Amino acid sequence: MIRISRGLAGAAMVVTLAASAACGGGGDGPEPNRTTATPETTDTETDPARGDTLGTIFPGKGGGGQAAPVRVPTAKVNERTGGKLKFRNDTDGDVSMGDPQAKPDEPGKGQTFASRGNCPDPLPAGEECEMTVGHTAYVAGPYSGVVTIETSDGETITVPYSGEAVGDDATDTSSPTPGTTDPTGPTETETPDVETTEPEPYLS
Numbered sequence: 001m002i003r004i005s006r007g008l009a010g011a012a013m014v015v016t017l018a019a020s021a022a023c024g025g026g027g028d029g030p031e032p033n034r035t036t037a038t039p040e041t042t043d044t045e046t047d048p049a050r051g052d053t054l055g056t057i058f059p060g061k062g063g064g065g066q067a068a069p070v071r072v073p074t075a076k077v078n079e080r081t082g083g084k085l086k087f088r089n090d091t092d093g094d095v096s097m098g099d100p101q102a103k104p105d106e107p108g109k110g111q112t113f114a115s116r117g118n119c120p121d122p123l124p125a126g127e128e129c130e131m132t133v134g135h136t137a138y139v140a141g142p143y144s145g146v147v148t149i150e151t152s153d154g155e156t157i158t159v160p161y162s163g164e165a166v167g168d169d170a171t172d173t174s175s176p177t178p179g180t181t182d183p184t185g186p187t188e189t190e191t192p193d194v195e196t197t198e199p200e201p202y203l204s
Helices: 002-022
Strands: 053-057 080-088 101-104 110-115 128-137 141-150 156-166
Touching (some): 053 128, 101 110
Parallel strands (some): 053 080
Antiparallel strands (some): 080 128, 110 128
């Protein structure tokens, strides 16, 4: 009887150890934390006026302050468009600049705007910054104007710009197909022929 009890006790101990191992009760330690890497996100400029670089200005390079003409991206009427205008200081000293001034050739056709963007005052030698230039057209068609920038060296830089606005093509102005008739127009009606007979002469 004693041997049977010892055998049962040994079997119970084996079952207990197996259950403990299945539950992770060994000496493996706690399960390490698993973290999911989050991709980095960057802020995207949604303003079309902060898009492509339109051109670069080099103050102090002579030329009477005349810079190369720039082209503004095409956009629909009443949609804002534009880009960046780089200002690079290749001189030996700092350059201060005033706020850029935009002037359209035909103000009634649209509005041009300009700002100094991220340009500091002054701009150190060898550095560059970006101004913002854009346009909102009121009517479809080409437009043009100038942006002027005054510097601390007494130079007035003039940047000609041009662009084009397009209209909305949603309205269908096509002409009717040849050969069709207007169902609301007058229609011809046929009048049936009435046969007439002459009366017979009266006989007395």
